[in-house]
Amino acid sequence: MGTTIERATVGIVGAGPAGLMLAHLLARAGIDTVAIDVRTRHEIETTHRAGILEQDSMRLLVDSGVSDRVLRDGHEHKGIELRFDGRNHRIDFHGLTGASTYLYPQTDVFIDLADARERDGGDVRFGVSGTAVTGIDGGAGQTPTVRFTDADGARVELRCDYVVGADGSHGTCRKLVPETLRRRFFREYPFAWFGVMVQAPPSAPELIYNRSERGFALISQRTEDLQRMYFQCSPGEDPDAWSDDRVLTELQARVAGGDGFELKTGPIAEKTVLPFRSFVQEPMRYGYLLLAGDAAHTVPPTGAKGLNLALADVRLLAEILERAVHGGDPAALDEYTDRALDRVWKAQHFSYWMTTMMHSLDPSAEVTPFDERRQVGELRTLVESESGRRFLAEGYTGWPGR
Numbered sequence: 382m383g384t385t386i387e388r389a390t391v392g393i394v395g396a397g398p399a400g401l402m403l404a405h406l407l408a409r410a411g412i413d414t415v416a417i418d419v420r421t422r423h424e425i426e427t428t429h430r431a432g433i434l435e436q437d438s439m440r441l442l443v444d445s446g447v448s449d450r451v452l453r454d455g456h457e458h459k460g461i462e463l464r465f466d467g468r469n470h471r472i473d474f475h476g477l478t479g480a481s482t483y484l485y486p487q488t489d490v491f492i493d494l495a496d497a498r499e500r501d502g503g504d505v506r507f508g509v510s511g512t513a514v515t516g517i518d519g520g521a522g523q524t525p526t527v528r529f530t531d532a533d534g535a536r537v538e539l540r541c542d543y544v545v546g547a548d549g550s551h552g553t554c555r556k557l558v559p560e561t562l563r564r565r566f567f568r569e570y571p572f573a574w575f576g577v578m579v580q581a582p583p584s585a586p587e588l589i590y591n592r593s594e595r596g597f598a599l600i601s602q603r604t605e606d607l608q609r610m611y612f613q614c615s616p617g618e619d620p621d622a623w624s625d626d627r628v629l630t631e632l633q634a635r636v637a638g639g640d641g642f643e644l645k646t647g648p649i650a651e652k653t654v655l656p657f658r659s660f661v662q663e664p665m666r667y668g669y670l671l672l673a674g675d676a677a678h679t680v681p682p683t684g685a686k687g688l689n690l691a692l693a694d695v696r697l698l699a700e701i702l703e704r705a706v707h708g709g710d711p712a713a714l715d716e717y718t719d720r721a722l723d724r725v726w727k728a729q730h731f732s733y734w735m736t737t738m739m740h741s742l743d744p745s746a747e748v749t750p751f752d753e754r755r756q757v758g759e760l761r762t763l764v765e766s767e768s769g770r771r772f773l774a775e776g777y778t779g780w781p782g783r
């Protein structure tokens with residue numbers, strides 16, 4: 382079978398939330414795209430990810446015309462509980478900043494975006510293989526090109542003006558930036574999260590971020606009868622070694638306190654161990670290649686910044702590509718790295734800070750008495766200070782754009 386040559390102004394590698402939101406925003410600006418993904422739509426839809434949208438992420442979905450389902454099926458949360466020393470300390474986001482967050486799982490964001498692309502006649506190809514990107518460094522006579530084999534086995538050569546790498550932390554696009562030009566920043570953590578879906582009603586009206594001497598736990602939610610919960614574990618933990626009973630006993634032990642708080646429990650529908658790391662690759666643009674979302678950076682999950690950061694990247698990228706394509710201003714691309722990294726490093730700090738403030742920092746050590754006391758000192762300082770609470774609220778609900 383031969384190769385079909387096709388054209389798109391922007392080729393998007395990765396059709397998760399970042400890739401599809403970018404395709405949607407560019408379509409509204411009259412810029413055509415083809416988005417591809419190695420995964421099937423079903424695979425992406427059924428992989429559980431985080432569940433919290435910043436106010437501006439919610440507004441982006443609604444105001445750009447993706448869908449207003451988040452307003453009906455999502456839940457506005459006006460604050461969270463920080464729980465330590467066995468009692469709750471509420472952080473009133475709405476009172477402190479005027480902003481809220483929205484409980485709306487990433488899988489629903491993806492479904493809304495994929496439906497919107499279908500509704501609007503967007504070109505999205507799931508289940509491709511053999512992706513290769515060439516011609517991005519701006520050399521004379523080069524054309525940025527994405528080659529792939531589609532789900533039916535047909536070979537395609539997609540010639541573009543720009544290629545966006547939105548193919549996540551395991552994708553190939555970030556590797557296209559030459560080693561001599563890229564810088565990578567890492568932070569590893571000696572723990573992971575054990576994530577479960579519990580068939581039970583919510584245990585509390587808002588999310589509970591819980592610090593205890595047994596380690597961190599997060600009591601989140603999904604629906605009236607399904608709840609998302611996590612607890613800190615070791616990175617090599619085997620989910621199958623944990624019976625439902627053992628999981629629920631551990632979660633309850635972590636949230637136990639003088640107030641008698643009890644989790645509502647039920648059968649566990651799913652168990653997974655989530656990796657934990659911080660990562661940034663700079664620059665986010667190389668020639669005609671632009672990286673967005675996890676392809677350029679990873680945050681640890683505490684504080685739910687990953688999806689929000691990816692959406693902020695592509696909102697900025699859409700504005701910059703529109704100026705380059707329609708505004709006769711290709712130099713606009715030069716702004717991308719610095720403007721995107723401004724938020725990326727704020728989110729890196731926020732996620733690192735929420736993580737290190739609430740987790741047992743070295744669970745393998747017999748005792749870490751200094752850090753145990755220091756963390757409680759930090760948490761008390763934070764909740765007793767309106768400025769401290771506001772600092773957390775501003776970060777959690779999301780900073781304004783640059």
Ligand code: DHB
Pocket residue numbers: 430431432433588599601602609682683684685686
């Ligand atoms: C969820 C995940 C997070 O990492 C977080 O900080 C809050 C909520 C969630 O999956 O519901």
